[in-house]
Each structure stands twice: as structure tokens, then as C-alpha cells.
Amino acid sequence: MSHNIQNENLEIRLLLEAIHQKYGYNFKDYANAHTKRRLRHRLALSNMESYTQMIHRVIYDEDFFNTLLMDLSINVTEMFRDPWFYKKVREDIMPFLKTYSFIKVWHAGCSAGQEVYSISILLEEEGMKHRSQIYATDFNEFIIEKARNGIYPIDVMKSYTVNYQQSGGKKDFSDYYTADYDNVIFRQSLKEKVLFSSHNLVTDGVFGEMNLIFCRNVLIYFNRQLQNRVLKLFYDSLCPGGYLCLGSKESLKFTDMADKFESIAGREKIYRKKREP
Amino acid sequence: MKNKVSRLNRKKKYKAIVMGVSAGGLAALTAILPNLSCQMCLPILIVQHLSPGSDDFLAKHFDKLCPFRVKEAEEKELIVGSTIYFAPANYHLMVEQDRTIALSIAERVQFSRPSIDVLFETAADAYADRLIGIILTGANSDGARGVMRIREFNGFVIAQSPKTAEANVMPLAAIKAGVDKVLALEKIPPFINQITGIP
Numbered sequence: 194m195s196h197n198i199q200n201e202n203l204e205i206r207l208l209l210e211a212i213h214q215k216y217g218y219n220f221k222d223y224a225n226a227h228t229k230r231r232l233r234h235r236l237a238l239s240n241m242e243s244y245t246q247m248i249h250r251v252i253y254d255e256d257f258f259n260t261l262l263m264d265l266s267i268n269v270t271e272m273f274r275d276p277w278f279y280k281k282v283r284e285d286i287m288p289f290l291k292t293y294s295f296i297k298v299w300h301a302g303c304s305a306g307q308e309v310y311s312i313s314i315l316l317e318e319e320g321m322k323h324r325s326q327i328y329a330t331d332f333n334e335f336i337i338e339k340a341r342n343g344i345y346p347i348d349v350m351k352s353y354t355v356n357y358q359q360s361g362g363k364k365d366f367s368d369y370y371t372a373d374y375d376n377v378i379f380r381q382s383l384k385e386k387v388l389f390s391s392h393n394l395v396t397d398g399v400f401g402e403m404n405l406i407f408c409r410n411v412l413i414y415f416n417r418q419l420q421n422r423v424l425k426l427f428y429d430s431l432c433p434g435g436y437l438c439l440g441s442k443e444s445l446k447f448t449d450m451a452d453k454f455e456s457i458a459g460r461e462k463i464y465r466k467k468r469e470p
Numbered sequence: 471m472k473n474k475v476s477r478l479n480r481k482k483k484y485k486a487i488v489m490g491v492s493a494g495g496l497a498a499l500t501a502i503l504p505n506l507s508c509q510m511c512l513p514i515l516i517v518q519h520l521s522p523g524s525d526d527f528l529a530k531h532f533d534k535l536c537p538f539r540v541k542e543a544e545e546k547e548l549i550v551g552s553t554i555y556f557a558p559a560n561y562h563l564m565v566e567q568d569r570t571i572a573l574s575i576a577e578r579v580q581f582s583r584p585s586i587d588v589l590f591e592t593a594a595d596a597y598a599d600r601l602i603g604i605i606l607t608g609a610n611s612d613g614a615r616g617v618m619r620i621r622e623f624n625g626f627v628i629a630q631s632p633k634t635a636e637a638n639v640m641p642l643a644a645i646k647a648g649v650d651k652v653l654a655l656e657k658i659p660p661f662i663n664q665i666t667g668i669p
Binding site: 270 | 544558577
């Protein structure tokens with residue numbers, strides 16, 4: 194069977210090439226196992242028999258491309274995901290950021306916005322909201338629209354509330370949203386200082402002089418080469434002494450940027466850009 | 471239906487073992503891992519279903535008990551022999567074609583993250599017929615699809631005998647999907663030692 198795997202891998206490379214050339218989205222440097230699982234799942238759901246058929250379909254059918262785009266972006270997240278991480282940001286990073294008159298925060302790969310609202314709540318509770326600007330970006334326009342709406346199903350609120358409390362939240366979590374039958378909508382005021390926009394880490398450039406960058410559970414989907422490119426982008430986007438927060442299983446270890454940052458919190462994966470010597 | 475005995479090729483050099491285990495896992499793994507020969511030179515990748523907030527206690531626990539290195543799998547890490555890798559809580563564990571580790575927070579599969587299916591299917595892609603899959607005790611049917619994929623590639627699959635499993639749903643689902651050998655828990659370590667070429 195192993196020759197089939199080689200053929201299948203070739204077909205997948207051609208499919209990703211077609212997507213890149215036709216629509217400008219480059220998934221060629223994504224981690225293969227991930228991409229392949231997502232595409233295989235789509236193949237099983239569709240009536241197609243091979244990735245070669247899928248190439249034809251994606252070239253001629255933009256709706257199908259949009260389906261693939263959703264398949265290839267991971268949009269699993271939650272509010273205050275890893276509460277101990279948010280607790281660390283609140284307790285150890287915020288006191289330092291409060292010494293600035295104004296801070297800029299970039300949430301790269303913000304998905305449907307759960308963690309954007311989390312950081313907005315945190316900044317508000319720490320009295321920093323009116324001295325901050327949050328840039329929330331994702332490559333997927335549909336997802337940014339969801340983030341902008343700030344509407345989430347009511348059945349996840351229980352776990353979000355537990356996360357919020359464990360993260361050191363100071364209020365009643367329900368103060369931040371209004372519940373409908375099946376959904377909740379987060380308070381408009383949490384969006385006041387948030388600018389949602391499209392940005393593709395694979396192809397787009399540097400983003401302002403940031404004090405704090407969140408990019409959690411995005412780099413794990415990239416191959417090493419692309420990870421290095423994106424980490425360089427973060428380095429160039431941070432002011433000296435700025436903070437970079439990664440996902441709990443991501444690390445700068447073994448990357449080109451390992452010696453450009455110091456580790457502030459090992460388990461929480463919080464790094465700080467070193468000042469130029 | 472293929473002849474089950476002939477599928478086990480004793481001359482074949484296996485390159486990796488994947489294990490999936492859920493409810494009752496600690497006892498089952500305790501009966502297996504410390505009893506593997508220190509000459510067992512393959513990597514072993516394990517998905518044990520865990521609650522999302524768990525830390526790396528399993529890896530630390532078995533590292534003390536086993537004759538080889540036991541660790542939590544790290545993103546982009548090269549998979550090497552004589553090492554046991556546990557999937558971190560709340561992440562899927564995958565094997566890349568170049569035999570490095572990949573992690574993902576994609577949707578749960580069979581209500582599970584980490585999911586056994588995800589590990590088995592990606593490992594089958596990477597190791598093809600050089601892979602051994604083992605399904606142990608568990609109360610859901612995660613792993614059954616992965617077992618099918620390993621066998622599509624002519625890998626070798628073992629299920630713990632349901633009678634010796636604390637929870638029999640998972641081994642039963644694997645057996646229904648098709649396995650090469652059903653073994654009582656205590657027979658699993660000698661069998662692994664034997665088929666991986668240890669005298």
C-alpha cells in the first residue's frame with residue numbers, strides 16, 4: 194500500500210498548489226498530518242473519489258473552496274482557555290503593562306473571538322481598557338465576522354464561567370453577556386477597543402509596535418520553516434520588552450528565535466523580547 | 471478474510487507501536503509498560519484518555535517504573551526508539567510522514583481529545599506495514615477506525631481480551647472492526663517483546 198500513500202501525498206501537494214494559485218491562500222507549509230486529516234474528512238463527506246477530483250472542483254467552485262477553507266482552519270477555542278495562563282497574565286504581566294500610558298495588543302489567529310473577549314474583560318477589570326487598543330486578526334473572514342458578533346451558544350457558558358473564575362476573574366461572569374434562548378451575546382463595550390481585521394500570518398507583514406502578542410495554538414499547525422517566519426514577524430512587531438504568549442504546548446525551543454526572547458513563565462509559555470544588546 | 475496467523479511476519483522489522491487506552495488505563499498500562507524488555511528498541515506512542523486539565527503525571531509516573539525513557543510528546547519532536555510518548559491532555563497526538571510529533575486542538579473525535587483514532591490513522595500513514603497497534607481497556611469505541619486503517623496498510627493489531635479488560639467496550643469495538651490477535655492483559659508484554667525481536 195505504501196506506493197498509494199506517496200501518490201496521495203502528491204495529489205494533496207497539487208491540491209494545495211491549486212488553492213494557492215487560484216485563491217492566494219498558502220497551506221503548503223502547514224503541518225502535513227493535520228492538513229491531510231482535514232482533507233480526508235472532506236473527501237469522505239463529498240461524493241468525490243480522489244484528491245485529483247477535488248482539485249478540479251476547487252478550481253471551478255468557489256463555494257467548495259470556502260468549505261475547504263473552513264476545514265483547514267481550526268476554530269476550536271474557549272474563553273479563558275487554560276485559566277492558569279490568564280491568571281499569570283493578570284498577576285505578572287499586567288502590573289508591568291500598567292506602567293505604560295498606552296498599550297497595543299495583537300491577538301493573531303483570533304478565531305471566533307472567545308479569547309479576544311477574554312483579554313478585553315481582563316484589561317477592563319485591571320483598569321487598562323481605556324489605555325489600550327486590541328488588534329484581533331485571522332485569515333478567515335467568516336470567522337472574523339463571528340468574532341465581531343460575539344455571540345456564542347449558551348451551553349458552553351458553564352465551562353467558560355468556571356474558566357473565568359479560575360483565571361482570577363473579579364466579577365459575576367454573567368455581567369458580561371445577555372442571554373437569549375440558545376445564545377448569549379457579549380456586551381458591546383467589550384468591543385470598544387478591539388479592531389477586528391483580516392491578516393494572514395503566512396503571507397502578510399509586520400503589525401505595529403505591539404506590547405503584547407497572543408498567538409495560542411496556531412503555530413502547532415505550521416511546519417518549522419513557517420513557524421520561524423511567523424516568529425520573526427512577531428519579533429519585528431513587538432516593542433523592546435514586549436510579551437509574546439504561545440499555546441501551552443508550543444515553545445520557542447529549537448526555533449530560530451530561541452535566543453531573541455527570554456522565557457517569563459515556562460508552563461504558561463510567556464516570552465519577552467530581549468532588548469538589542 | 472485473510473488468514474490471521476500469516477499476517478504476523480516475524481521477519482518484518484516493526485518501527486513503532488501505538489497504544490490506545492481509556493477507562494481502567496492506569497492498571498492496564500502498569501501491567502504492560504514496566505514489563506517490556508529494556509531491549510525493546512521501538513518507540514511507543516500512547517493515547518490515554520484524560521480530563522482536559524490533567525498535567526503530565528502519567529509520563530512522570532511511568533518514567534520512574536520503566537526501563538526506558540517515558541515522556542509527554544512535544545510538538546515537532548523527532549520520534550526515537552526505546553522511548554514512550556504520552557499524548558498531552560486536551561491535544562490530539564499525530565505522527566507526521568517524517569516521523570516527528572504533531573499536536574492539534576482540532577475537534578474531539580469520538581468525544582475524545584486526545585483521540586486514539588487520530589493517533590492510529592496518522593501513524594498508519596507514516597509507518598504503513600511497520601506499525602503495531604494495541605487497543606486496551608476502555609468504555610467507548612475510540613480506536614476502532616484507527617485499527618481499520620492500520621490493517622489496511624498491513625500493520626498488526628492486538629486487542630486486550632475483553633474478559634481481562636476493566637471496561638470491555640473499546641476492545642470489543644476494535645475486535646468487531648478486525649484485529650490480528652486478542653491477548654489477555656498479562657500476555658501482552660511477552661508478546662510485544664517477542665514480535666519486536668527480543669529473544
